[in-house]
Amino acid sequence: MDYSKDYLLSLIENKVEESLNLDYKSAMALDKQPSKTAEISKDISSFANSDGGIIVYGIKEDNEQRHFPKELDPVKRKDFSKEWLEQIINDKIKPRIDNLKIHPIPITDEEVIYIVEIGKSDTAHQADDKKYYKRFNFQSVPMYDYEIRDILNRQKHPKLELSFDFDNRITALIVYVNNVGSVFANYVNVKIRLPKKIVVERRHNGIIKNNIVEIFATNTVREMVDPYSQVAKYWPSRYEPILPKTRFELIKILLHSSPFDYENIIEWEIFCDNANPVAGSFRLADLLNR
Numbered sequence: 204m205d206y207s208k209d210y211l212l213s214l215i216e217n218k219v220e221e222s223l224n225l226d227y228k229s230a231m232a233l234d235k236q237p238s239k240t241a242e243i244s245k246d247i248s249s250f251a252n253s254d255g256g257i258i259v260y261g262i263k264e265d266n267e268q269r270h271f272p273k274e275l276d277p278v279k280r281k282d283f284s285k286e287w288l289e290q291i292i293n294d295k296i297k298p299r300i301d302n303l304k305i306h307p308i309p310i311t312d313e314e315v316i317y318i319v320e321i322g323k324s325d326t327a328h329q330a331d332d333k334k335y336y337k338r339f340n341f342q343s344v345p346m347y348d349y350e351i352r353d354i355l356n357r358q359k360h361p362k363l364e365l366s367f368d369f370d371n372r373i374t375a376l377i378v379y380v381n382n383v384g385s386v387f388a389n390y391v392n393v394k395i396r397l398p399k400k401i402v403v404e405r406r407h408n409g410i411i412k413n414n415i416v417e418i419f420a421t422n423t424v425r426e427m428v429d430p431y432s433q434v435a436k437y438w439p440s441r442y443e444p445i446l447p448k449t450r451f452e453l454i455k456i457l458l459h460s461s462p463f464d465y466e467n468i469i470e471w472e473i474f475c476d477n478a479n480p481v482a483g484s485f486r487l488a489d490l491l492n493r
Contacts, residue, residue: 206306206318211262214272221270221341224256229263230276233283233317241331243288244295247321248328249336249343251300252354255323256338260288261308261316270341277314280307288317295331300324325362325385327354360478361388365471366450369490375457376487378420380473381450388445388475391422393453396470401487403457420454463488 204210213219221227226246232239250256265273285307293299302322307315327335327346335351336343362384368377378395382388399414409416423440445451470484 204320206308208308208310208316211259211275211308211316214259214262215274218268218271221264222256223254223338224250226250226256226258226341227262227264227270227272228258228260230261230278233260233278233288240291240295243291244331245334245336245343247292247300247303247319248296248330249338250321251296251303251324251328252335252346253323253338255302255321257321258319259316260319261310275310275316277310277316280313280315285315285317288319292319297329298326300328324354325357327351358385360384361386361445361475362478363388363391363445363473363475363481365393365453365473365483367469367485367490370455373455373457374460374462375455376462376469377455378453379450380422380445380453382445382447385447387447388422390442390476391445391451391453392474393420394418394472394474395420395454395456397456398467401458401462401467403459418454418456422451422453463491 219225228246232242234240246258250258261275261277263273263276265271285305289305292303300321302324304320306318306320308318309315329335335346337346337350338344361382364381364383366379366381368379369375370377378393380388380391380393395418396415397418399411399416402409402416402418409418411417422443422445424443425440426438443451465486465488467487468484469487471482473481
């Protein structure tokens with residue numbers, strides 16, 4: 204995301220409401236009083252413990268329409284530097300949040316707005332008051348014990364995402380599974396749903412339901428016994444573990460020549476080991492804009 208003053212103004216102009224992933228704070232939220240720095244740790248740790256997002260320090264909420272932005276309210280740079288905010292976050296939250304960035308947006312020579320970008324964490328983070336918080340209904344609220352344990356279990360399961368590419372030579376959609384977590388994935392099974400009209404059916408043993416083709420793909424490979432033989436000989440297929448920070452090509456889906464109509468939507472579900480299933484979707488037309 205390219206954060207800028209124009210981005211901040213667009214939030215106000217379009218009346219973008221606070222959400223699970225977005226929070227507005229006025230300049231007064233940054234203060235060196237212990238109660239204020241504790242509040243900073245509470246708010247930022249709650250994002251990491253939930254689904255991540257951004258906190259904007261320097262936008263006032265509308266008093267009449269709560270949770271909607273009203274106007275810019277910049278911070279005095281000489282009073283509260285980026286380094287000061289970074290130190291407060293690192294000192295007050297345990298353990299430290301690794302996937303966090305602070306984006307200073309200059310408003311004048313002396314004034315700045317800070318956008319704190321927080322990623323979803325793989326562990327639970329404790330605020331300065333020794334409590335754990337999550338995002339709920341625009342607020343940072345204490346977590347129950349089972350919720351803390353659920354976050355700690357994120358480190359025990361693979362974290363997978365799908366990515367897509369298009370091969371113009373053979374008119375095929377290439378589907379990759381990406382292991383973006385820290386645990387390797389043993390058994391991966393992906394269910395992909397596409398409109399029947401765009402799939403070359405004879406090449407895929409999919410299930411057709413209501414003009415939708417459902418295709419299954421796994422992280423299996425088959426190795427040749429003797430690559431120099433003129434007769435192909437293969438070992439039985441086996442699952443290929445997907446290591447952390449690597450990707451695996453799952454399948455190439457052959458499509459008809461014009462798959463990029465805006466209404467052509469791909470949906471998928473990822474099943475892996477004992478992790479919770481992950482689902483998603485996107486429009487094929489969006490591949491052209493990448």
